[in-house]
Amino acid sequence: MPIYEFYCKKCNTIFNFFSRTVTVTKRPACPKCHGELERQVSLFSCIGNAKEESGLDDLPVDGAKLEGAMSALANEAENVNEDDPRHAANLMRKFSEMTGVTLGDGMQEALQRMESGEDPEKIEADMGDVLESEDPFLPGRSKARAKARKPLRDETLYEL
Numbered sequence: 001m002p003i004y005e006f007y008c009k010k011c012n013t014i015f016n017f018f019s020r021t022v023t024v025t026k027r028p029a030c031p032k033c034h035g036e037l038e039r040q041v042s043l044f045s046c047i048g049n050a051k052e053e054s055g056l057d058d059l060p061v062d063g064a065k066l067e068g069a070m071s072a073l074a075n076e077a078e079n080v081n082e083d084d085p086r087h088a089a090n091l092m093r094k095f096s097e098m099t100g101v102t103l104g105d106g107m108q109e110a111l112q113r114m115e116s117g118e119d120p121e122k123i124e125a126d127m128g129d130v131l132e133s134e135d136p137f138l139p140g141r142s143k144a145r146a147k148a149r150k151p152l153r154d155e156t157l158y159e160l
Helices: 063-078 085-099 105-115 120-133
Strands: 003-008 013-018 152-159
Touching: 063 085, 085 105, 105 120
Parallel strands: 013 152
Antiparallel strands: 003 013
């Protein structure tokens, strides 16, 4: 059962929506202001004893570049075959190229394994400690840091 993330520009908040089926067409209204939401690309999900630390303010990428990349990849992300890890790895590589962000060694290895068709859950089991301890984006390798205000996260799980 997938959980989709959507962002409201007006509220500067990310919302989570639970769906009983895989869907790429449904777009809910913002639960707070009822405005239009944008689908977000979720990079990875860590299950278990993972500690959630948000470093979005510290991403080594220009905010405009990041926004452009997310916009350009949004349509492509909606058409990703969720059963083929190669598609997700390809999307992450494109994100890296478009933003100029260099990925850490652990992330590079995980993407290489996904590109070879390996099951992401096996990669997570094998590399979870490495991926959790490593900053996935190498700082200082991009020209500028994001200056945008960090979005809020609504912890409520809404039904899509």
